[in-house]
Amino acid sequence: MSQQRIIGWDVGGANLKAVLTNEQGHVLNAKQVYCPLWRGLNELDSAIDAILLEMQAESHSVTMTGELADIFTDRHSGVLAIAQTMQRKLSAINSEVQLKFFAGNKGFVALDSVASVTSDIASMNWLASMQYLAQKSHEAIFIDIGSTTTDIALLNDSKPHVLGFTDAARMQFDELVYTGVVRTPLMALAQKIPFAGQVVNVAAEHFATTADVYTLTGELAPEDNMADTADGADKSVASSARRIARMVGWDAHDAPLSAWIELANAFKHAQLNLVRQAVLTKLSSQQNTEATLQLIGAGAGEFLTASLAQQLGVPYSSVSDFISAESGLIKNMAKVCFPAFAVASLGLSR
Template identity: 45%
Template sequence: MRPEAAGTLGWDIGGAHVKACRVVNGELVDAVQWPCPLWEGLDRLDGVLAQARARWPHMQRARHAVTMTGEMADFFADRADGVRRIAERMALQPGIGLDFWAGEHGFVALADVAAQWEAIASANWLATAELAARRAGRGLLVDIGSTTTDLIPLRDGRPAALGRSDAQRLMSGELVYQGVVRTPLCALARHIDFQGRPHNVMNELFATTADVYRLLGELDAAHDQHPAADHGAKDAPATRRRLARMVGRDAAEAVDADWLDFARAWRAEQLNEIGRNLDRVIAAAALPRGAPLVAAGCGAFLAEKLAAARGRPCLFFASQVARLAPQALPGVARLAQVCAPALAVALLLERGAR
């Protein structure tokens, strides 16, 4: 019997999660996301990679395509140090080839990482945008993750971002540092209504966006991987309790319907902020009204709302760029949507993007 083809493993090494996808001959076979609080040390990455070896015992025969954002973790002295040390850690893994995504420079080998660190740093969005543009032609990639949102214009089959680095994209509005899991609620608004009355917001890490979308039933439990702000339970009573603290209250002061309305108010604040930046990016890129939004990330449900509010079509990244392998497990396509940059670098490497 011939051994199973190992294919290509795509890796997205973030500061809070590691995402990985396995692709064989252009077909998506597997996808997974592991929590990885990289700010606590590289041993967290080691633990994730041990889980990967257990999941994919054939990974020593695989090619590996790596992109990253984890170099921003404050564990590292600076971004160059983070890129180099993450690359060195990944190089310890078994495989027949290891390539690092460097954006416009394609893939580079480990020996070139130090010289190309600026091109490698936080370039995961560019891999996703490259494939989205090839498929959609024109539109806007909206990748809403646990921590950040990427808003990347696509034009003439290519990414058309004004910024390249995180700093440049923060200036252009193409990077919004908000997500649907880890963002503290006090970062969304200074004032908010509760029971029809305005309240100042407590600037404390009492609750995060995960509490909002968990209570609203919009956040998939599989993507709710980090501890709650108080390290407490994630059931509805505990979630309401954390939300109540944001305006100096206890959950018993209102009925469940009031807390649902409160969660909707926080969702509206986040949609307003992401939408403001989205409209700014669309205007700067002069995208026509019929150009779609291409949704990715665990917050893709918000991209659908943003598209509907603007009368634009909404496409889903994973279903646009990858064929699902017959042997893929149930739920893999949904996870690949969350792991879009990992899927993108795996497909780009297989297709010879050098």
């Protein structure tokens, strides 16, 4: 008898992520597709098609952050549009598709209930991750560093312990930090940066992004570097050096490549400090910080969380430790797509 399979979907504003699991939660496939939703819903249509070429399932669970895309007038209309698109695309493949949407603490809802709970569905992918981890870990700080944003959440007594459930509140309480390892403009990391033995000013221009930083440091996997570059040119080391040089008013040929790698590391440390300060803010608000001093990292920027744990001298675990998969390659992609994996796993038991 064949096993039922489920696909967990995480519909972001820049990437569509999907993870296919069997009834035991074992990952059979995982995939991330570039989906610049700000260009129109047709981008989501195409991204879904790309996923469905590689994986099929009888059941689907969806979480999202793409409702923030500026093609939508507000989050409510964004959630509805994304939900309706998912229903239309998946039902075209299977008219009896089982499709449900993650509504945070309200659990999963069908399409006909989405309109009444859009505020519970909007940008709740981090909570899906936390609810899954709560089944696996007792005390931890979960840090998911993606292409655009960083989620930071405390897990106390096997329960999410957070102050905010909306983007506005989570940003206020340092639980959502708008910094990521691909799309973040370097001007958002620092106004001044050490370079060539001096502290220099950073141009307030969209000359380069964090993808250039981690291309130069060698820490960004090519399959995670999906967004367009700042100048529309290629993603080579030479082009990344050219772009990062502009941030301090230089041309790449004005200094050796080693100088631009050094500058990239300076921007890395600036970004790491943003995350570190947010984590320390969360820790300072806890009466008993020792119990939570384990970091669990996820996302394309997990390497930054590992560096932070080393800086703080605390234990570190990857979410991949909690994932069973067909291969190391699939497990690594499931780690990058962790909210999609989490919502698939939660969907199996709901």
